[in-house]
Amino acid sequence: MPIPNGTVFMPSVLTFIGIPGLESVQCWIGIPFCAMYIIALIGNSLLLLIIKSEPSLHDPMYIFLVMLGATDIALSTSIVPKMLGIFWFHLPEIYFDVCLFQMWLIHTFQGIESGVLLAMALDRYVAICYPLRHATIFTRQLVTHIGVGVTLRPAILVIPCLLLIKCRLKLYRTKLISHTYCEHMALVKLATEDIYINKFYGLLGAFVVGGLDFVFITLSYIQIFITVFHLPQKEARLKAFNTCIPHICVFFQFYLLAFFSFFTHRSGSYIPTYIHVTLSNLYLLVPPFLNPFVYGVKTKHIRDKVVKMFYSKDPSLG
Secondary structure, eight states, X not given: OOOOTTOEESOSEEEEOOSTTOGGGHHHHHHHHHHHHHHHHHHHHHHHHHHHHOGGGOSXXXXXXXXXXXXXXXXXXXXXXXXXXXXXXXXXXXXHHHHHHXXXXXXXXXXHHHHHHHHHHHHHHHHHHSGXXXXXXXXXXXXXXXXXXXXXXXXHXXXXXXXXXXXXXXXXXXXXXXXXXXXXXXXXXXXXXXXXXXXXXXXXXXXXXXXXXXXXXXHHHHHHHHHHHTOSOHHHHHHHHHHXXXXXXXXXXXXXXXXXXXXXXXXXXXXXXXXXXXXXXXXXXXXHHHHHHHHHHHOHHHHHHHHHHHHOOOGGGO
């Protein structure tokens, strides 16, 4: 069967447009994105250093926080260097297979972050609803199994997305991707062939990871609030509620941006492309940028350690 005019057969190299409609100001847009990335690297690295160096912070909640910080560093690093190459150095090309690898990294780290947030919610649920059993339930062995599980789940689930693209989609309308990174639907929509199976599996993967995590996290916090409001002492209620505030803040900022990015792909005709692409970038950059501040400010042990690290006075200096 002849290939229609303008159709590309499995391009070896793809070209990012960046943010469609804002190409002339992308160099300026890159400045706040770069600043957020640098702050995310410094903040999350500092968080990891503090928790690693302080034995009192080696309980499950902080181990999950280490996983979250490491995932944030990896997730933002998966997109920002190439994004800045597009914005500042006019390097929009990417090999097709490298694009698929970047896609695997991004969606895997997104899934890991969702899984870690679920693990943190379950940890708070047991700590508040069954405080006497927390130490026996959340053992080091269980925490290790959870860490392996939340890592392998998205890493394995994303692989069929890549195989479906590589094996099913051979003809493409263009080599130009209206995005700054290799997002699944942004690439799939370039194909001229039937993409129903690709879209269906993408929806299924998003539901299995993000959708179920969202439901279980929500149910956990509902049960936590019910338990907290039945505590007899006001001080105990406030203390229990304060331990949940950082997790709730991170939970909302991650899932609100995630759902917006996800659903705009399904109703793209109603939302300008430049808004969708910009918010898709913010979805991957804002959580890594804000998480260290949220946990640093609202978690007393971490806040005290930061203050001690930067403001302690050397006795030898008088």
